[in-house]
Amino acid sequence: MLYTSAMLRADVSPEDWERLRERGRSPWATPWERDRVEMILLSASGWSPPWIAEYLGVHAATVRRVLKAWSREGLDALERKLPGPVPDVERHARVVGLLEKLLSEPRIWTSAQLAEALAGVGIRMSARQTERYLAEMGASWHRNKSSLAHMQQPQHVEQARRKLTTLKKSPRAEAGPLLSR
Template sequence: MEPLEVDEEGRARLRELGRAPTASWWVRDRVEMVLLAAEGWSAPRIAQHLEVSASTVRRVVRAFRQHGTDALERKLPGPPPDLQHQRRVQHALAALLEQPRTWTSSQLSQALAEHGLQLGPRQVRRYLNAMGASWRRTKMSLTHRQHADAVTHARRRLATLKKRPVRRG
């Protein structure tokens, strides 16, 4: 690994970045790796000092050379999130949820497929959670299928079968 050249102004910026109260532990470690590499330390020596692997040190120093301080932050693997697709899904879900009916996540998944959005029920639940949509278990009830006169007759019949208090005296 060839020596890393960082001027005094760059070192001051790195120290400031590493000592910031909001800096995460991995940024502090990576700043330390870069500063030690700038002092002329070898990758194995830095790795031993910070208790990481030498390949990690080489990768961080190489990334710092290419991208500067942006390379010190962790990057999520994979492509960046597709915000336009997320907005389309959220807009379609909001429109579906405004309908006067009750939905399951499977039903929402099928309804979204009609809009050209292929999502499984689990992914639909994740979107609903991100949107702050609340849900609760449906109440098991047969009141919508009962006949009022039959209910009244049954209540009268039950009232006659109730135990009455014993009168003494």
């Protein structure tokens, strides 16, 4: 169906006109919301979508989309709707619960190992996504320290320490003045 400018004229009742003006002037309104209010009010005043688009510096298709949403939804058309699917709250809670259970075990995990463990119970995620969940949970992680302390034998360490003390230079005697007068 071909839409003409007359078909996309916003019908605004006097009550809605006042509500829109209040909402557009509200200190809590976002610039994005103010633009939508202005699109609707300008359309109701007789402006065409291309004129509104040029005046506000947006694409004419954006103005048409807002006006169509206004005719379908009314004041709800002013709300910004995020793209994408609705968040899966149940899955999120399940993942957080499983991560908490895994982290309570007495071992050190990498994000890749946690992702593997979650895959074992039917939750497929990348290591990066696992890190995002950990950050959200406030869990901390750090790079392991490279150390061989766990492999050292105490008697060998003491023997090496004694040998090193014998190889150290003796303390220097107090240096006297270089030039005497």
